[in-house]
Amino acid sequence: MGDPSPNASFVSHLECSRTGARYSHDRFRFVSDAGAPLLVRYDLEALKGAITKEKLAGRAPDMWRYLEWLPLASRDDIVSLGEQITPLLPLPRLGAELGAGEILVKDEGRLPTGSFKSRGIAVAVSMAKAFGVKHIAMPTAGNAGAALAAYCARAGIESTVFCPDDAPEITIREIAYHGARTYRVNGLINHCGEIVAAGTEEMGWLDLSTLKEPYRIEGKKTMGLELAEQLGWALPDVIFYPTGGGTGLIGMWKAFEELGAMGWIGAKRPRMVAVQSTRCGPLVKAFDAGHDEVMEPWEPADTLIHGVRVPKPFGDRLCLKVMRDSGGFGSMVDDEEVIAARAEIARAEGVHLSIEGAACFVAFRQELKSGRVSKSERAVLFNCASGLKAELPPAGTRIDRHKPLDFTKSGP
């Protein structure tokens, strides 16, 4: 369809996010010598010369339309399950009720394996395949593991996944269903990460833990590119993002920086709000205390909002920097309020959010009240997974079709 995306990469090098040290991208690298996340850097001048907004507009409506901003050296390296553009759904009834400005839900639940994790995993698995990797391992809260298992199956790569034993049952089964070796760990995601690190040394797996390699973030960056293009290259006032490891927050900000450097967007940036739980809010706590990093893991991290249950994110410094540089902040929400709001939104607007997506709505509502968001602003809330990934309450009234029916009695 239209102008096909090209067969070339504009990557110049990899860069240590802490020291700025440069590394070649000639092989699959993990963290820098300083032990910090590596970021992919591009020759943005060359990239700018290779693509126009008009050319982009004619491309197929999927994530690969942004290939120039991705690290793949060739279209042939793409491992895809059909990563379509996700819609921006307005919430007009709830917006009017709250007296709010425009509320748009970026519904990432439409993506393969039902979550936004497919963006980052699609790019990282594509890169791993290009480098001839045979076996990938990862710790997960559930959705990333499901995406890894599916994309590895697609690529013909083996996968091994470790999840906390109380991760959503559907995602654990989904991981196993796609053929990954699936382990339930009696601990949190950081404990799963420690097991992956130990196994990687022994087994020679490729460790695809959040921010311990540079490519997942590039896939997540497409959320920012896509959002900018969908809104006519004018960014919203504020973005609410359910933040666990923080790849989306960092990835979107990177997209805005690259588009800004190319002159594709003006100086205006959205305030980036990290949404966490009162039962696991390490980034919010560190931000409010004025720290540059999370000083100690959050305990006990027992939130029901699984995606944000990361006691000490590896990319904490990058997340806090994005929150600060954007003029944003952190917002902790009450789990019970989130569970109630999810049902409220499903009934009022027909939009079935994940628990993490509902957390963004609750954070938005509380910050509208606190005054940190104003009534004239356009807000984008990220729904990072399909509502169907989370458990629903029992429902339905049983009837005996052999007996007379009383239609005035309805179910719950």
Ligand SMILES: Cc1ncc(COP(=O)(O)O)c(C=O)c1O
């Ligand atoms: C549905 C959902 N929302 C949000 C998150 C957090 O994403 P990130 O790691 O980019 O902070 C996750 C991660 O597990 C998730 O599955």
